[in-house]
Amino acid sequence: MSNTRVVITGVGAFSACGAGAETLWQAVRDGVTGMKPKSFERLPDQKVMHAAPISNEMLQEHAVHVRPRMQDRVTKFALIAAEEAMTQSGLKDAGLGDDVGVIVGSGFGGAEALDEGYWAHYHSGGGRMDPLSIPKIMTNAAASWISMTYGATGPIYCNSTACSSASQSIGLAYQMVKAGMMRACITGGTEACVVAGVFRAWEVLRVLSPTLCRPFSRDRNGMLLGEGAGILVIETLESATARGANILGEIVGYGTTSDAGDLLRPDPAGAAASMNKAIKDAGIDPAQIGYVNAHGTATVANDVSETEAMRRVFGNDFEATAVSSTKPVHGHALGAAGALEAVVSIAALREQLAPPNINFSEEDPKVGFVPVTGTARPISTSYSLSNSFAFGGINASLIFGHPPA
Amino acid sequence: MRNATNDTQKLQNELLDLVAEEAMVDRATLKAEAQLEDLDIASADFVMILMAIEEKYDVYISVDNELSDLKTVQDLLDLAAKKISEPEAE
Numbered sequence: 037m038s039n040t041r042v043v044i045t046g047v048g049a050f051s052a053c054g055a056g057a058e059t060l061w062q063a064v065r066d067g068v069t070g071m072k073p074k075s076f077e078r079l080p081d082q083k084v085m086h087a088a089p090i091s092n093e094m095l096q097e098h099a100v101h102v103r104p105r106m107q108d109r110v111t112k113f114a115l116i117a118a119e120e121a122m123t124q125s126g127l128k129d130a131g132l133g134d135d136v137g138v139i140v141g142s143g144f145g146g147a148e149a150l151d152e153g154y155w156a157h158y159h160s161g162g163g164r165m166d167p168l169s170i171p172k173i174m175t176n177a178a179a180s181w182i183s184m185t186y187g188a189t190g191p192i193y194c195n196s197t198a199c200s201s202a203s204q205s206i207g208l209a210y211q212m213v214k215a216g217m218m219r220a221c222i223t224g225g226t227e228a229c230v231v232a233g234v235f236r237a238w239e240v241l242r243v244l245s246p247t248l249c250r251p252f253s254r255d256r257n258g259m260l261l262g263e264g265a266g267i268l269v270i271e272t273l274e275s276a277t278a279r280g281a282n283i284l285g286e287i288v289g290y291g292t293t294s295d296a297g298d299l300l301r302p303d304p305a306g307a308a309a310s311m312n313k314a315i316k317d318a319g320i321d322p323a324q325i326g327y328v329n330a331h332g333t334a335t336v337a338n339d340v341s342e343t344e345a346m347r348r349v350f351g352n353d354f355e356a357t358a359v360s361s362t363k364p365v366h367g368h369a370l371g372a373a374g375a376l377e378a379v380v381s382i383a384a385l386r387e388q389l390a391p392p393n394i395n396f397s398e399e400d401p402k403v404g405f406v407p408v409t410g411t412a413r414p415i416s417t418s419y420s421l422s423n424s425f426a427f428g429g430i431n432a433s434l435i436f437g438h439p440p441a
Numbered sequence: 442m443r444n445a446t447n448d449t450q451k452l453q454n455e456l457l458d459l460v461a462e463e464a465m466v467d468r469a470t471l472k473a474e475a476q477l478e479d480l481d482i483a484s485a486d487f488v489m490i491l492m493a494i495e496e497k498y499d500v501y502i503s504v505d506n507e508l509s510d511l512k513t514v515q516d517l518l519d520l521a522a523k524k525i526s527e528p529e530a531e
Contacts, residue, residue, distance in 0.1 A: 083501030242491050242503045257505035301484065336509045400506065 046125030048117035051264030052088035088262035088367025108146030109228035114178035137190035141201030143371030145175035203374030203424035220271035224375035251332035251361035262367015266375025289318030295429030307345035310431035326417020332361020358390035
């Protein structure tokens with residue numbers, strides 16, 4: 037691939053922790069969780085009684101570029117994060133054309149519109165379905181609204197690969213910018229899945245914790261369902277420099293692989309190969325990576341597999357590498373997870389702090405390692421790595437670096 | 442004491458019926474010492490078994506280390522009985 041360098045000039049985040057990338061960073065740095073009690077009137081049999089949701093009040097307070105009756109929450113989340121990133125980058129004032137693209141993933145798309153529509157139609161004796169259901173539900177709606185809002189007429193993609201949607205979106209955007217197919221790209225992921233039907237579907241798969249989300253801990257018993265959006269504005273170093281933009285960091289490597297094995301059970305070989313590809317792409321040694329923002333869902337299977345994969349990749353350096361999952365803070369935001377965690381990984385590098393893996397109580401002999409616990413740990417490193425793994429056997433790893441000197 | 446034993450036996454029988462139905466295995470093969478692996482009871486079957494336990498006993502069991510360590514039919518019965526009887530701890 038070319039020697040073009042791809043830098044980040046804007047970041048935006050919206051999650052249960054609040055609006056703003058800095059708000060998200062402060063929450064993960066300080067270990068302040070967005071977990072709240074959550075019950076659904078439509079779920080009389082609901083058993084897990086909490087999530088990391090975005091309240092309607094919070095959404096109304098921050099909503100921008102609203103088109104009444106046209107947008108599901110999933111689009112509104114994305115537009116809030118995109119506006120923050122675009123304002124910070126200054127790109128929206130520089131004029132956008134067909135050399136600027138949008139690659140924004142989502143796992144479920146407009147889940148609330150779907151739930152509302154089905155509820156009204158099936159449950160209420162054939163009640164009216166929203167005639168605008170389809171444009172609200174389609175997974176690419178958020179990406180399209182972003183392109184329309186800012187006039188980005190370049191390539192547009194919506195990568196829907198469950199929990200790797202956002203990391204793969206950012207990875208693909210990075211590759212396309214690097215390859216000269218775009219000058220800049222608005223990229224990330226969005227998910228608005230704390231909705232009755234989707235919540236229940238996760239609950240009955242038995243992967244939601246009825247208590248606390250405890251990644252890598254012996255007593256872990258599942259994940260905390262979150263939601264939100266994370267958006268990055270990325271562009272060539274040449275473009276950013278020419279505009280005089282403030283450069284926040286660089287994407288230096290990306291790797292993605294498929295287990296081609298089991299639909300649900302992760303394979304450490306696939307995850308390790310993903311990280312190794314990213315490291316090779318970055319042209320660095322594993323030991324140079326000082327912080328890993330793990331996928332760390334707190335399911336029994338993921339944390340064992342991911343640790344085994346990290347051990348294979350980092351070898352003897354693994355013990356010295358600061359690793360944490362920040363999902364107990366912002367929740368597992370599925371198709372937005374990799375974007376929120378990219379925002380965290382970029383901030384961790386800037387602040388030289390590895391945020392804590394909260395709720396960890398004891399080492400699991402099957403995992404055999406202890407993440408960053410308690411409070412944020414000072415690090416001294418030039419690179420951070422973020423993993424996202426998905427059902428379907430999909431692995432994606434992104435490596436971030438400091439702004440080029 | 443006798444009542445407690447009878448209750449335990451009744452629960453175990455109910456659970457065996459449930460496991461046989463949800464995992465689609467012959468009830469007669471569900472001997473206490475039988476290995477779940479040998480019976481071809483895998484993770485997808487566990488999801489179905491846990492769903493049925495929720496419906497019948499109103500208890501939510503997510504997949505944790507205890508559950509993923511189960512080896513025999515008796516292990517499964519013991520864990521299910523324990524989870525059904527204990528309130529969920531925070």
